Amino acid sequence: MPYTLIDHTADLGIRVWAGGLRELFEEAAAALFDLITDRGRVADTAVRALAVQGRDRPDLMVNWLRELLYLWNGDQLLVARTRVDTLDETRLAARVWAAGYDPRRHELRREIKAVTYHGIAVGPADEGWEAVVIFDV
Amino acid sequence: MELRKLSPYCWELPAEGRMRVPGRVYATEEMLRGDRQREPLRQVANVASLPGIVKASLAMPDMHWGYGFPIGGVAAFDWEEGILSPGGVGYDINCGVRLATTALGEDDLRPRLETLVDELYRSIPSGVGSTGSVKLGGKEARRVLQQGSRWAVAQGFGEERDLLHTEDGGCLPEADPDAVSERALKRGLRQLGTLGSGNHFLEVGVVDAVFDETAARVFGLAEGQVTLMLHSGSRGLGYQVCDDFLAVMNREAARSGLVPPDRQLVCAWISSDIARWYYRAMNCAANYAWANRQILMHHARRVFQRVFGAGPRDLAMDLLYDVCHNIAKRETHVVDGREKVLCVHRKGATRAFAPGHEAVCEAFRPAGQPILIPGDMGTCSYILAGTRKAMEETFGSSCHGAGRKLSRKAAKRAGRGRAIYRELEDRGILVRWTGRSTLAEEMPEAYKDVSEVVEVVHGAGIARKVARLRPLAVVKG
Numbered sequence: 001m002p003y004t005l006i007d008h009t010a011d012l013g014i015r016v017w018a019g020g021l022r023e024l025f026e027e028a029a030a031a032l033f034d035l036i037t038d039r040g041r042v043a044d045t046a047v048r049a050l051a052v053q054g055r056d057r058p059d060l061m062v063n064w065l066r067e068l069l070y071l072w073n074g075d076q077l078l079v080a081r082t083r084v085d086t087l088d089e090t091r092l093a094a095r096v097w098a099a100g101y102d103p104r105r106h107e108l109r110r111e112i113k114a115v116t117y118h119g120i121a122v123g124p125a126d127e128g129w130e131a132v133v134i135f136d137v
Numbered sequence: 138m139e140l141r142k143l144s145p146y147c148w149e150l151p152a153e154g155r156m157r158v159p160g161r162v163y164a165t166e167e168m169l170r171g172d173r174q175r176e177p178l179r180q181v182a183n184v185a186s187l188p189g190i191v192k193a194s195l196a197m198p199d200m201h202w203g204y205g206f207p208i209g210g211v212a213a214f215d216w217e218e219g220i221l222s223p224g225g226v227g228y229d230i231n232c233g234v235r236l237a238t239t240a241l242g243e244d245d246l247r248p249r250l251e252t253l254v255d256e257l258y259r260s261i262p263s264g265v266g267s268t269g270s271v272k273l274g275g276k277e278a279r280r281v282l283q284q285g286s287r288w289a290v291a292q293g294f295g296e297e298r299d300l301l302h303t304e305d306g307g308c309l310p311e312a313d314p315d316a317v318s319e320r321a322l323k324r325g326l327r328q329l330g331t332l333g334s335g336n337h338f339l340e341v342g343v344v345d346a347v348f349d350e351t352a353a354r355v356f357g358l359a360e361g362q363v364t365l366m367l368h369s370g371s372r373g374l375g376y377q378v379c380d381d382f383l384a385v386m387n388r389e390a391a392r393s394g395l396v397p398p399d400r401q402l403v404c405a406w407i408s409s410d411i412a413r414w415y416y417r418a419m420n421c422a423a424n425y426a427w428a429n430r431q432i433l434m435h436h437a438r439r440v441f442q443r444v445f446g447a448g449p450r451d452l453a454m455d456l457l458y459d460v461c462h463n464i465a466k467r468e469t470h471v472v473d474g475r476e477k478v479l480c481v482h483r484k485g486a487t488r489a490f491a492p493g494h495e496a497v498c499e500a501f502r503p504a505g506q507p508i509l510i511p512g513d514m515g516t517c518s519y520i521l522a523g524t525r526k527a528m529e530e531t532f533g534s535s536c537h538g539a540g541r542k543l544s545r546k547a548a549k550r551a552g553r554g555r556a557i558y559r560e561l562e563d564r565g566i567l568v569r570w571t572g573r574s575t576l577a578e579e580m581p582e583a584y585k586d587v588s589e590v591v592e593v594v595h596g597a598g599i600a601r602k603v604a605r606l607r608p609l610a611v612v613k614g
Binding site for chain 2: 005007008011012055058059063066070073074076101103107108109110111113114115116117118119120134136137
């Protein structure tokens with residue numbers, strides 16, 4: 001797996017690795033939705049374009065996941081996969097494949113209330129990039 | 138970080154480095170042993186570095202590692218020269234607890250306990266993705282945000298006197314729906330009247346000990362009496378309000394000169410437009426939470442009436458009190474002998490106003506404000522009362538619960554291969570739940586011993602023990 005769960009007394013976090021930065025953002029998105037549901041059962045029927053900005057890479061990561069989480073919490077769309085098309089330190093553009101929530105098809109694993117800034121880290125790691133993100137659950 | 142012992146229940150974290158005031162932690166020596174408390178203590182120190190903080194950065198005995206503020210943290214800032222921090226309130230704005238008493242005794246309950254818990258589970262929407270029984274249009278939603286519990290009671294969800302027994306009457310006046318984003322509103326529209334998931338619950342219990350007869354009489358509590366407790370908050374609406382303003386304040390951090398030691402501690406000068414907008418939006422979310430708990434209690438009342446075939450008068454299911462434990466409020470407190478207007482942040486901490494305080498409803502004024510402290514689902518919960526010492530030392534604040542001891546992952550590991558519901562049933566506690574991992578994550582061992590937490594606030598004098606509740610049935614999201 002390109003990510004692991006990390007322990008935080010009150011909450012839940014992920015540590016994600018990828019060879020490239022764009023992949024890092026895509027893997028973080030996948031990890032977030034793996035926490036919410038079985039992504040294997042989510043069809044990629046709807047495509048949405050997202051453009052996100054941030055003050056720096058960590059801020060961009062939080063804002064990216066925040067926008068994706070809103071697709072779920074606000075629009076009841078479950079994300080199957082994402083493709084980051086362009087990325088620099090403060091902005092990204094991506095396509096998001098998602099499906100509307102169907103209680104007969106999709107099991108919900110847990111509620112993720114929010115993506116926090118707590119302990120947020122995005123930086124180079126051995127042979128690639130690493131990010132740490134804590135969610136409020 | 139070296140702690141200095143002030144009393145057996147209170148420790149000082151001396152001001153060092155960027156800290157503007159010392160930290161003060163309410164705990165026993167045992168609770169502070171080992172390095173489990175290193176992270177939350179660092180958070181106490183971080184909060185102490187925020188501009189305008191008054192007297193001390195406080196932590197209650199149920200303190201644990203939060204994000205930004207520690208959970209169990211209390212901090213007051215000068216209203217003119219201080220800051221307001223959405224992270225110091227938390228995502229679940231006005232997460233809180235309410236307790237209703239009944240005319241039933243445990244013997245009345247036992248034969249119908251199973252039916253009762255099944256009916257409660259069926260009638261009260263809970264769990265991830267649940268939607269509420271109340272459908273709101275945009276105009277009606279604005280009224281919920283402005284009026285809180287008052288709106289709910291006007292709609293027939295409860296009685297006028299419930300309002301007297303709710304902190305701030307269940308309505309903060311400085312709520313402006315224009316400060317709440319479309320996103321927050323959208324999330325709120327479909328969730329009113331839902332319990333939520335995680336640590337939110339509904340619990341049928343019985344008063345199994347009374348420690349202070351006089352205060353118990355004032356609160357209408359007697360040994361053997363059946364009670365209903367519920368724990369819920371502002372649902373997605375509150376989470377979104379917090380998230381929206383964290384994002385805006387982070388964008389503005391460089392301009393306002395407020396770059397905190399931790400991004401989650403981002404804040405704004407109370408006098409700034411952003412903080413004013415956040416304050417109005419937060420008050421909306423608080424009102425939403427009160428309306429939510431009022432509706433939930435109304436549904437529970439109906440279930441009790443149905444199951445016991447009793448009318449409202451015979452059942453006498455009266456709201457004892459409703460407290461809020463995630464909030465920032467403008468309050469006046471005496472600091473160094475002078476009255477000061479402050480912004481008191483309570484994140485996982487309960488208001489604990491003293492006897493005689495005008496914010497406490499007249500009926501309870503002789504005893505002080507009731508404080509509701511839920512424990513884990515297998516142990517017990519407490520009813521405490523506010524004290525003068527809390528006014529002097531903690532801006533009228535006390536603890537809010539047991540506090541987590543194990544992370545959710547560690548709890549699940551400890552629960553592997555065990556039937557938690559059966560273990561609870563063996564102890565006479567019936568449980569109904571929705572989420573697959575909820576029971577393991579929320580099992581009794583995941584929490585500190587609530588009795589130890591309560592001994593600390595009682596021993597330190599920042600709250601007084603009144604009564605203890607034993608759980609009989611629990612509904613979890």
